[in-house]
Amino acid sequence: MLIAVLATGTVAACTADGATQPSPTGAGLARTLGAPGKGAAASFPVAVWPTFGRDTARTGGTPRLHRPGRLSVAWRTRLDGAVYGQPLLIGNVVVVATEHDTVYALSVATGRVAWHTHVGTPVPLSVLPCGDINPLGITGTPVYDPSTGIVYAVAETSGYRHTLFGLSVTNGAVKVERFIPTPDGQQRYDQQRPALTLVNGRVYVAFGGLAGDCGPYRGSVAGVPATGRGAIISYVVPTSREAGIWATGGPVLAPDRSFYLSTGNGAADSPGAAYDRSDPVTRLALNLRIIGFFAPATWVDDNAHDLDLGSTQPALAGNSVFAVGKRGVGYLAQAGALRGIGGNVAQATVCRAFGTAAVHFSTVYEPCTDTGLTVVSVNVATKQIRILWRGPAGAHGSPSIGGGAIWVPDSGGRLYALNPVNGQVLQSVSLGATMPRFSSVSLSGSRAYLGTTTGVVAVAGA
Numbered sequence: 001m002l003i004a005v006l007a008t009g010t011v012a013a014c015t016a017d018g019a020t021q022p023s024p025t026g027a028g029l030a031r032t033l034g035a036p037g038k039g040a041a042a043s044f045p046v047a048v049w050p051t052f053g054r055d056t057a058r059t060g061g062t063p064r065l066h067r068p069g070r071l072s073v074a075w076r077t078r079l080d081g082a083v084y085g086q087p088l089l090i091g092n093v094v095v096v097a098t099e100h101d102t103v104y105a106l107s108v109a110t111g112r113v114a115w116h117t118h119v120g121t122p123v124p125l126s127v128l129p130c131g132d133i134n135p136l137g138i139t140g141t142p143v144y145d146p147s148t149g150i151v152y153a154v155a156e157t158s159g160y161r162h163t164l165f166g167l168s169v170t171n172g173a174v175k176v177e178r179f180i181p182t183p184d185g186q187q188r189y190d191q192q193r194p195a196l197t198l199v200n201g202r203v204y205v206a207f208g209g210l211a212g213d214c215g216p217y218r219g220s221v222a223g224v225p226a227t228g229r230g231a232i233i234s235y236v237v238p239t240s241r242e243a244g245i246w247a248t249g250g251p252v253l254a255p256d257r258s259f260y261l262s263t264g265n266g267a268a269d270s271p272g273a274a275y276d277r278s279d280p281v282t283r284l285a286l287n288l289r290i291i292g293f294f295a296p297a298t299w300v301d302d303n304a305h306d307l308d309l310g311s312t313q314p315a316l317a318g319n320s321v322f323a324v325g326k327r328g329v330g331y332l333a334q335a336g337a338l339r340g341i342g343g344n345v346a347q348a349t350v351c352r353a354f355g356t357a358a359v360h361f362s363t364v365y366e367p368c369t370d371t372g373l374t375v376v377s378v379n380v381a382t383k384q385i386r387i388l389w390r391g392p393a394g395a396h397g398s399p400s401i402g403g404g405a406i407w408v409p410d411s412g413g414r415l416y417a418l419n420p421v422n423g424q425v426l427q428s429v430s431l432g433a434t435m436p437r438f439s440s441v442s443l444s445g446s447r448a449y450l451g452t453t454t455g456v457v458a459v460a461g462a
Helices: 299-304
Strands: 030-032 047-049 072-078 088-090 093-097 102-107 113-118 143-145 150-157 161-168 174-179 197-199 202-209 220-225 233-236 259-262 281-284 290-295 315-317 320-324 329-334 346-349 358-360 363-366 374-379 384-390 400-402 405-409 414-418 425-430 441-444 447-451 455-460
Touching: 047 441, 072 425, 088 143, 088 441, 093 150, 093 455, 143 197, 150 174, 161 202, 315 358, 315 363, 320 374, 329 384, 346 384, 358 400, 400 441, 405 441
Parallel strands: none
Antiparallel strands: 030 174, 047 088, 072 455, 088 093, 093 102, 102 113, 143 150, 150 161, 161 174, 197 202, 202 220, 220 233, 259 281, 281 290, 315 320, 320 329, 329 346, 358 363, 363 374, 374 384, 400 405, 405 414, 414 425, 441 447, 447 455
C-alpha cells in the first residue's frame, strides 16, 4: 500500500485530518519505480546525519558542530504523529517518519514541510495483542543512501504488514516498495523498532516483540535488497519464544564488516535448560550467519527475571565490545572473539541502560534510566571498566557527541549540553514538547534536532 503526497512549500503543520488515504498497488511483494543505479549519473544531497548515530558504528559523534552557546528553541513543527526515530539530516532538509506512516522532509532552517509521503494506514493499539504505541506505524529510524538519493523506512500497516519503502529525498516519490514477511512468521506479534542499517546493497531490518511480550514472536533480522528485487536473507534467534532484537540503535557494524547486536530474554529460564541464544551479544556476518556470541554467565536468571542485555545495542570501542542491559551490569569482551557463555573478560556494576550508547575512542556514554547518563572508560587489554562521571538524573535519552559537548535529552522534555570531562551542565533548554521513550538527538552546524510525540523540534545555539 502506498500513496505519495508531495507538498513543496506547504505550511509546517500537517495533521491526520488532512492526510490522503492509501490506495492499493496490487498483490506483488516487490515494486521498484525508477530503479536506483539505472540511467544517467546523478548527484544527490550529501547527508551529515544519514543513519542512527550518524554512522553504521553508531558512534553518535560529529565534527560538524559549533561549540554550545545559549540554547533556544529555533522551531517546532507539528506533524501527523509521534516521531520515535532519530531525525536524519540530508542536504537542507530534516527527514523523519511518524507513527501515522508518513515520511516528512522539513527545512532545516524553518521546519516548513518540503514534502511528505503517506505510505499506508497504521495499526491502532486497539487491534494489537499488546503494545504501548498508538497507532503503530514507522518506529525504527530510517536510513539514507547517498549513492541513489533514496531514504528507506519500514512501515507497519493494516493487517500487521511490514513493508520497506524507498523514497526520493528530493521529492518523496516512492522508488522502492517491498513487503517483508517477518522471519519468525509471526508478523502480528512483531515490532520493528531498531534503526535500519544499509550495507553492501541491503537494508537490514531487525524485529522484536510488542511491549508486554505477548504471543509467539522471536527476535529476527531480515536483509532486504535495496533495489526491492531479489531474495531476502534472514536470521531468527533459535529459541522457542521471545529473545527480541529491539534496542533503538539497530545492528552495529564493525570495521571488519560484521554486525554486533544484543538480544532479549528467551524461553530458556530454568536451571539446567539448554542455551537458546537468548540474552547475548551476537556477531553476524553480512549474510546473517552467526560467527560469534557471548552471554552473561547469569543468562538463565536474566531470562527468568527480564534482566537481559537486549535493552541496548553493544558499543564498539576500538577492539572492545561493551554491553549494558537491564540487570545493570556492564560486560566487556574482545571484538572478534566473543567466547560464548561467560566469554566476557570483565564486568562491573554500571547502571540499567535503555537505548543506544555514543562512543568516542575508549569512552562509552550509556543512556541509564536509574542514574542518568553514565560515562565509562573501557580497555579490553587491561580488562578495565571504569566509571568516569554521571550526568543529571533525568537525562537518560540516547546521547550524541559534538562541539566539545555531550548532548542528551531527558524524559521531561529538556536537552542538556554536558562537559565531556566531568558531566557539568554547560547549557540546557526546555523543548516545550513531550518526548517519546528512548529519545535521541541529531546534530549539525549550530543546531540539534529531536523527534517528539507530536513532531520535531530544532534547538539553536548548538
